[in-house]
Amino acid sequence: MSETIPETSEGGAADAVAARAEDLTKVYGQGETEVVALDRVTVAFGRGRFTAIMGPSGSGKSTLMHCMAGLDSISAGSSRIEEVELTGLDDRRLTRLRRDRIGFVFQAFNLLPTLTASENITLPLDIAGRRPDPGWVERIVTTLGLARRLGHRPGELSGGQQQRVALARALAGRPAIIFADEPTGNLDSRAGAEVLGFLRDSVRDLGQTVVMVTHDPVAASYADRVVFLADGRVAGELHEPTADRVLDRVKALDSPGTVS
Template sequence: MTSTVAQDTVTGLAARAVGVTKAYGTGATAVTALDDISADIRRGQFTAIMGPSGSGKSTLMHCLAGLDTVDSGEVWIGEVQLGGLSDRGLADLRRNRVGFVFQQFNLLPTLTAEENIALPLAIAGRKPEPAWFDTVVEAVGLADRLTHRPSELSGGQQQRVACARALLPKPDVIFADEPTGNLDSRSGTEILRFLRRSVREFGQTIVMVTHDANAAAYADRVVFLLDGRLVHELPDPTADEVLDTMKALDSTGSEPETR
């Protein structure tokens, strides 16, 4: 185990799945969501996860983030193996080392934007570093909206609050589940540019599940799932390449040719 941890540190992996299998239901009605899948999430990179409906992409993200358990295999966040953690240890890891951005924003309506952004740190009994807080707020363009409650913000502004909230604790990795799914194209582009900037300028690691080829093109790489298996990967993707790959998966149900 020691050698595995050492190698993980050397190779710079923020998260990884090793031989992970996950099924829902039992007996004849069981559905295999992840089928002996292994995937590496590299530090300081923006990784998009794509695949046809039912391919297991959201399940993979939820398992990597510690939001769901696995039936077999291992999931790691940095040097920590999630399967060896107690419920409290897992909660601490999610609070201190993992950030989340969801399609539904998940803001508390009674709190201001500033209070929502600082909430994870407040729960952990920590105060934000003033300079870092200002940097994050500037990055999402919310300096003049900090006293507003969610009902006083547009959808795009609410999602920017959620992005700032995820980034503020400086987590090992941020998981974003369809972060632009409820936004118009302009607001969605603003969110994607922020995610891209947080990787380039702040060294953040981001994993994003999306069905949008244009969104995936902001990533450093795209991994494609089919029937619970990782079947293809595109480095430095373009929207056209992502779209062509998705069309191949949808039409043939098999792995496309490697470029």
């Protein structure tokens, strides 16, 4: 059975969560081809906190994030974004939830090449018919150091700048939570450090909630907390992580019989 890991706010209120999964199970296939990707996972992500998810290849990291973000269906259990239960939402309500309360950042920047950085940042709000908050967008752009790049198209930006535009786009609608799947995977070490620094700053300075899947112990060290998965189950956690402590834990997970 999966370990239950509560997440609390700094004041200790266990209900100050941006997302929660309870006994979340995801099964692919049937019969002989059945694969249990997530096995009754219970975990919560505190509001205004930065959490990294780590584990060996095939441990269920991305599957957990996709299920909690409403990008993949759930076989059993439950998943909530704030007070909203995802299970049972029809496509229209699920689309609205993802649009209004969730931000996504992936390895692929997914910027439209014909639009400027500014237009890419506000595109989801434009599609939803919502007016951007100019003060909020300006704050994000300033924090990300994009003020002088807003008129540039993606092809005129470096990889790190493109990823920062993608981050600004994810933040522009003030989502309850940002899910980031290997957001530095396509970046060099310098650009990756810039993106991770901004994610850290967005939690500290903007009160954002960030959940990041990563395989990189250095990237995980930017988080407040690391949740480890192994074989589709929660295998422990680490608070105030350092790269060395994360690496030691990951090595233990890769060794048979050492999962805690």
